[in-house]
Amino acid sequence: MRTYLVTGIGRGIGxxxxxxxxxxxxxxVGTLRDLSQSQPEWREFIAGGQLRLLALDVRDFSSIRKAAASFDEPIDVLVNNAGVIGPPRQSTLDMDFEGFLETLDINTLGPLRIVHAFLPQLRRAKAAKIITISSRMGSLSHAKSDRIAYRASKAAVNKVTQGLATDLYAEGIVAVSVHPGWVQTDMGGSSADIAVEESAAGLIRLIDGLTMDKTGSFFDWTGAEIPF
Known part of the structure; x- marks a missing residue:
């Protein structure tokens, strides 16, 4: 049995x-902004000790530190999943700047806050892994400009993840970004390519197979490497 910390398990991919x-x-170990979002299907797992819920907001470092202080055990895999699509107006020519800042705060700074707070628990595990749910939309090889706040936030978190891979390499901690696919969730919409269950299964297969020689890379849910 391995211990996974997954942020934002209230819906969708998480x-x-x-x-x-x-x-x-x-x-x-799943995080929610509001513990009232807990699902009825989780009750048995919570009662059996297989699932633990932590309340935190990835924008609020104090809530993250408080949650981290309440869990004093090794974490094998951290999945930075919590994120937002950004404001309705996010064109380069018509931008909600406050919404852009919030998107960066959640999608880019949020994962780094989580890593900082839970790094002691990751260091206590053997061959720990940090997985950041990103998006192909953040790849600089794509020149599309729709949802630019979201794209920019994912491009930025890819660079943060690459930096973590470099800085944690000597400690044997893997850090990668992953594209979950265009998934049928509230964010992806009903016309998206793949079911959320298919994406989740693919992501877990990818995570299981990650080794240090892949650290700092960017993959899609099938395991194919994506250019940054």
């Missing part, structure tokens, strides 16, 4: 990841 991990017997 919820699907938690479900797959719990069903195969792993332990999950």
């Amino acid at each position: 919820q699907a990841l938690a479900r797959v991990l719990l069903q195969r017997g792993d332990r999950v």
Whole structure:
């Protein structure tokens, strides 16, 4: 049994990841902004000690530190999943600047705050892994400009993740960015390419196979490498 910390398990990919991990017997520490978002299906796992919920907001470092201080055990895999699509107006020619800042705060700074707070627990595990849910939309090889706040936030978090890979290499901690695919979630919409369960299963296969020679890379949910 391995211990996974997954941020934002209240819905979408985070919820699907938690479900797959719990069903195969792993332990999950899941974060929610509001613990009232807990799902009825989780009650048995919580009662059995396989699932633990932590309340935190990735924008609020004090809430993250408080949550981290309440969990004093090794973490094998951290999945930075919590994120937002950004404001309705996010064109380079018509920008909600406050919304842009919030998108960066959540999608780019949020994952780094989580790593800083939970790094002691990652260091206590053997061959720990940091997985940041990014998006192909953040790849600089794509010149598209729709949802530019979201794209910029994901491009930036890719660079942060690459930096973490460099700085944690000597400690044997893997850090990668992953594109989950265009997924049928509230964020992706019903016309998206793949079911959330399919994405979650692919991501977990990818995570299971990661080794130090892949650290600092950018993958999609199938395991194919993506250019930054």
